[in-house]
Amino acid sequence: MDSLDSTLDSMQNNRFAALYNSMIRELTNTTHLSQTEVTSLLMVYYKFVMNNGRAAKMMTKKQFYQIFLVLFNLNDMRAADRTLLHITKHVKYVDPAGWIQLFTLFTTGDLTMRMKFAFAVYNTKGTGLIDREMISVAVERFFIGEDEDEVMELRADMCELIIKKFDVDKDGFISFDDYVTVVSQQPCLLEFLGRLFPSVDDQNVLAHCTNIDSLISY
Template sequence: MDNMSNTRFIALYHHLIKQYSANSTFREMEVASVLLIYYKFVLANGPLARKMQKQQLYNLFLVLFDINDRLITERILLTITTDAKYIDPLAWLNLLEIFMSTDLRVRMKFAFSVYNASGSGYLNRELIIQKVERFFDGQDEDEINELRSDMVDFLFLKFDLDKDGQISFDEYAEVVSKQPALLEFLGQCLPTNSGNFLIAHCANIYSFIDRLEI
């Protein structure tokens, strides 16, 4: 960026950098680096632009985050913002901090909120069926339906600990705490470790690089 763009960046984000880093796992320099990436996307929208467009973030999910399920991406965006078109800088910072977090509890809360499209706090059978439908495809419809039904039954057997026909966050968290591999049991909503490693390098999040296992 030229000197004018750098000056504008500092003027726009100086206070946010200070405020966010004070209560963040990111260092101040890392917050600035993450926001600098955000600002470059804003600049791509024209001289009067103030925010990143959602479509830009969709592209990032495909290229950098390696999350290619459109429905999951839409749910992730609804989790971080209610704006129909734009991503503000705070939502961008919050998303990157969740993605880079090594705290299983933080990651569980995020994944569950993405899956819980109704906002009810529970994953019911209808919702699980909708998610599982995308996992199977083929020409034999009867066989596919049977596989889907078996998968739904298995997931409820695994997660519905009190057998009330719903999966609560506490039930989900209890299972995932013992078996972290089940964190994204209804579809990928977080970058892979290798994806996080790439994000850390691209965004100069050096404090996280040593923590990530490839």
Template sequence: MNRIDCSMDDMANTKFLTAYGSLIKQFCTSTDFNYNEVLGLMVVYYKFVKFNGPTAKKMTKKQFYELFLVLFRICDMSIIDRVLLCITNDVRFVIPEAWMQLFSVFLSKDTKLRSQFAYNVYTYSGTTKLNREAVCLAVEKFFEGDDDDEVNELRADMVEFVFNKFDLDKDGIISYSEYAEVVQNQPPLIEFLGQIFPDDNDLTLVALCTNIESKFRSDD
């Protein structure tokens, strides 16, 4: 039989297709990835699952955290927690649907899709908008030191900067529409409250590992 992946023997190939064949077809219609791209992403998912033992069927939450910490080099645990909660309600596992949702956003060049996801991550604490209290809590991690007065002043200055930049109607709340408008004009501000997306080099590595040719970074 044709090998899907050279590191998998015939038995592993058969198990993979049996377990994920119908899902692969589903993801080909529900995502922007083509068949080979879906296949590549699901092979990586399958290898995570295989690591958990012969009877395992899902990627673990621990593996998801390791993916962010080691491959993506995103170490803000509160951000990782919120990303996870935005793609699944399962407290123990990451199912294939959640896996594909994650990379549908991470590998997308659609600013609207990425900004909506980022805003959802920032507001996942229960509110649908960013008020001053939420922003104050978010900026605490950006400033640390022994001089409490200086640190508090820096935090306060950043909060004021954020609201001056994003609170367009000056009502004390940063709505999604305000955030999206700013990001549309200044895309680097999409992650203004902490890194959510892997950088371009790490995304290129993911694209190479999963054979997603359209996402390879060009250096020309």
């Protein structure tokens, strides 16, 4: 165990083992990640926790935001907040299981899992339906410029285009079934209301940094 991470001393390595060994086995059995990948990700998590002091046991949400915005290159704070709600119930912290769940979502090839996550993030009211107001708020960041009238027109046009495309049953809302119908046929529309997943390039960097071997393209 002393050699698990050469940047840590033996006491720190032993504490990691005591805290996470049983969790590593459980998460390896319940996710698509290998034992090495889960261990590496939890080691990264552990190092963030150590920065919070000897008594700390979890990553802070402030640390998560920094990772989300910098390492993942995802710059939508509303998406970060919704992602946090999806992976953890803690108010101020991100627990280790939530940390692994995040990477499970980001690295899975299971389109259904990705659709469930994306729809939950986009459905900001938690109603199970995406309405015109949610779409309007989301498309605000798609268009910016000095000509306010032109920007407003572009946003309105985009909103109408999205509703026309995704409201399969024409009831004025986008349900999960509507979303699945469209995205199953056109997976490129998975993130139709804004980026939620790291790009391929960002995933490659992430994979090398955290030893997620299954993501690395040799």
